[in-house]
Amino acid sequence: MPVVRNLRIRPGKPGKVLSSELRYEGPLFRIFSEEVEEPTGKRNRRDIIRHNGSVVILAVDTSKSKRDPLIVIERQYRHAAQQYLYEVPAGKMEPGEERLAAAKRELLEETGYAARKWKKLVRYFASPGFLGEWMQVFLAEDLVPGTATPEDDESFELQRVPLSELLRLIERGQIQDGKTLVSVLCYARSLGRK
Template sequence: MATSTKRPAAPKSKSVSKVTSKGKAKAVPAKSKSPAQKSPAKKKPSATKAALISSKLSYKGNVFSVYTDTIIEPGSDTPHTRDVIRHNGSIVVLAVDESVNPKDPDLILIRQYRHAAGQFLLELPAGRIEPNEAPLAAAKREMIEETGFRAKRWTHLTKYYASPGFLGESMQIYLARDIKQGTANPEEDEHIEIVRTPLSKALALIAADKIHDGKTLIGVQFYAAAHREGRL
């Protein structure tokens, strides 16, 4: 005799009581639970860039901001916290006058007091790139503001990071040639002395440990090597 297989009855949905405005209890079907939400996948760094887990603005100033970032760096699976100074970037101007002695041209250096260093420093003119400003435009603007000089020929020499362990500022060095003296227009808090210095003397000052500004050490020696090898 054939037997029939009974399918189990579908479970009844639970109900809860809800009191109506008239004070009577009314059965209301309980809401079904939604499936468990999947936790977001763990961010992974690429081969060349860290994965940013979180970023908090710790300080905002006129020139730079400080962020506290939690990241996973390339080659690592462990998050680390980094305090980073964010800056829009700067330009450096190495202006040379080759009109008198092309073999030993004059460099346009400036001397100014630097509070962070607590002393006067001999430097190449430099300044911050303003938001949405092209680096070359910033170089031309800064040279006029700080020295009054203008140049007909411009060459990009190099780009570097002064202290990439915590400082995001990049610095781009431009060579300015065929220069012409004009009127400087420094900012209110800038007190600048222009110092024309032959390349040979600038190198001698570096060798004697009398120039301590990083951008000037890099720019002068970069230019000196290119000038000596005839690459410019």
């Protein structure tokens, strides 16, 4: 296997969908069974989960320390994982909603915070083998406290954790939520931290 230095990212053309059958439709997502001809010419059947998309918010409070800012974290039970996870705020987009508007809405609903400064941090696919969703992470800064109004099915504890502590927890394998790992590590790298 060759070693590639200076990797050039080259977008390719997408595969061709030969047939698509809706197998399940629920309030959060839809599942399709599709026969596709991939760009290589190979034909495969793929089961794909599709939904409106999600936004992720890394809410950062630098009011006490710019060097070791506080990150807003939610501790919540996730039935699919069968455990409590520590996560950055996130949520689904409504049909036709712009991503930044969704991020602002989710941050306010879940945490009560609004932010004066917003910036796109990173975009990624959580599990592209079967999930068609990509997630946009926004950096929210200059936080203004308010009142949270979580949805009826949401139940979590809010905490503000120093970045240094989150990095220690990540290093020990104690943060297991993908969006939190991606968000915190990208942010730390942008600050020159490892």
